[in-house]
Amino acid sequence: MVYKASLGRKVFTFVNVLFLVAITLLGILPFVHLLSVSLSSNVAAMAAEVKLWPVGFTFEAYHYLGKKVEFLRSLGVSVERVVLGTIINMVLTVLAAYPLSKSNEQFRFRTLYVWFFAITMFFGGGLIPTYIVIKETALLNSIWALILPGALNVWNMVMLLNFFRNIPKDMEEAATIDGASQWSILWRIYLPVSLPALATILLFMMVGHWNSWFDGILYMNSPEKYPLQSYLSTLVTSINKKAISLDDLNALENVSEKTLRTAQIFLGALPIMLVYPFLQKYFIKGITVGSVKE
């Protein structure tokens, strides 16, 4: 369709593109900066001379990193955590959301159950009681301490539940008439039409597991069990006190090189960024359009 754009439209398009480009840059530039610092010489990095292009280009930081066992070990823990955690999260979320998306006639006390879950969104035991629970259930220092406490994220479940509720009832009824059990309705009807929602919460889960660092520090007793982000947090510590002791001073004088730190932070963010393009194709809307004739 060819039509002559009005002036107002042209202006709008121009401003809109400009605005979106600015927003994109806001997201990308920090990573470009990080990458160029990690590829620069340490002196240039320390003097803040590096902006968006490496100064004194060198691969040294990455070269050193390839031999650094701590980094690779933590990367392994993180991958394990993301895979295990996401699978468990996904299974539990789907299994909880499906029945709760039914009507009160189909599933008695549905509302009660929903509240049972929802209440955990607003009230928690607090840090110390949670720690004691983890300790008394012998989860301390095992990867399950990072996975089980958040095995079901109620927020994600409510999202999926609402998505399920918006799926036309007629599809379920048609399937029932054709003799499908609840399992096959879930598996063959609900899940295939919910791909956009599933992709979204999948992303939430993966990013959540990848990025969380505090639980690693709380529940893991030795650094070789730290996931990547907990390990990275040990590198960027800062001195936060009123006086500096000779010990602190030693740490300052020998502080790990800035380029090395940035290289690790960059590599730490990379895998999860790469996930986005692969999930992109599932973010399509209107998959249920046309499945039901009104």
Add this chain to the structure above:
Amino acid sequence: MRKKWASFVLVIAFIMAFSVLSACGSNDEKSSDQPKQESTASADGTGKSDETPSATTEAADPFGKYAETLTVKEVLGYGPPEDPKTPSGLTPDQNAYIKDLKDKLNIDLKYMWTVPSDQYEQKFSLTVASGDLPDIMDVDIRNFEKFKSQGVLADLTEAYEKYASPTLRKFMESDGGQAMKSLSQDGKLYGIPGFEEPFLSTQIMWIRSDWLKNVNMEAPKTIDELEKVAEAFTSGDPDKNGKKDTYGLAISKAIISWGFDTRGLFNGHNSYPGGWIKGSDGKLAAGEIQPETKTALERLQGWYKKGILDKEFALKDDNKVVEDIVGSKVGIVYGEWWYSNWPLNLNRDKDANADWIAVQIPGIDGKPGKSLVPRVRMGHIVTVNSKFSNPEAAIKMINFYIDKNSKAYYDTNKPENGYVYNWFVPRIYNPVEMETIYTEVNKALESKQDQVSEDVPYFINVQKPLDAAKKFLAGDKSGWGLYMSRVSPDGGWGVTRKIRDNKDYVYNEFYGTATETMVEKGAQLDKMLGETFTKIVMGAPISEFDKFVDSWKALGGDDITNEVNDWYQKNAVK
């Protein structure tokens, strides 16, 4: 109806399943824990029965080996190994110190957990809250007071008397036993203090001497002179690159902090924020609310207007200030003796012309300024759990660590052999180490020796500056940082000790633990101070200061002043 019941049953089943599960969990935990406890208990038991007879026979062997392996539980707040030569992938449990400890003393050191030092405090309080105290603990003063009042600390008097090595005794006596006395109560010693010479905190000023030459000026002695130099550094193109890209004085957004802050400037105005100074009435008064502080703030405000301070200082943390220093953007910074070995040395790496000198802080009335110095500098305290059967193990471990750092192990105790010093607890250092380094190295330089005296404790810490000094004096500029901070009479420590010997300082008279109101309101008051001072420097009317003083007093400052004075009446050495 039936369906209703079914779902009820389901709910109940759920709840039961959960409780059964968790019960199992805790049972498992206990059953797996119990044998452990028993085994340590039995080891301890036998250790003790061995100990009693041996205590009489070989009572005073500070390095005596236990006949039965003694298990010691500790916790560790750690940083990554600081030396890049440390074997990759080493974990704290594999620290060579721990292996040697087992060989030499038959002590099996077990870390219950290790955590980045940033998170240490939180994790430690979690551990305390869940009732799981380690055997030997390195605690701060706050926790020390808390534990002492709860009665969970062991009496170390006897252990120290019997087992302290001569070097440890020398350390403890270096301040006349003051530090140890402050940890004793009713004749019982509850901890071994990790203290340092208080003059390490003395504020001095570092200034770019090559810039001074470029603008034809002398190092400033008074604040007025400092202002002129700083102005020249801002607009006189001190780096001769034809661009106006420099500024005078580096400060970070933290007005009062551990470095790159304004303490030195305030001190130069006879103002001592954060300190407690004896007034003419003999009572202690808080430095931040005195009229001198107002004068200093007015001065800073003027400097901000003139561009002597960075316009964006309120957004810069210490890292950003360091970037400016390394990047040759700024020529003056207040701080302590150690700056030359970090970050000033990085500036010299970057900029071949750069040269920094250390001077006493400029003052008003034509006299140099007097820095605030604490009476006591105690960073940590080694304590023992009163339930632990062998409190003397803590003393022996301290002996062990000191010994491991003597000349005898100079060739083997290296990071590349897996020795990571910050992964070993407890460590007690030489409280007067800086003075030892200064005198020993200068002595060796004078007599042209390649080695410092064999019997200095922490040999490597003394030998390294000597090597660096020799290198620097022979023309290799890489030794500058260590030489300038620790050895040169005109360097960081050199200037600091002159100030000390001339008694050109002011004591912070309060050195007790935080009082009740400090704990409750201190953070809030500090925040108010930071916000108000920053606002004033950036141009708010100076009358804001009077408002600040009023609210400071009303919001708990007066109570704190009373508490501090009560403490002063009771405890202070006068």
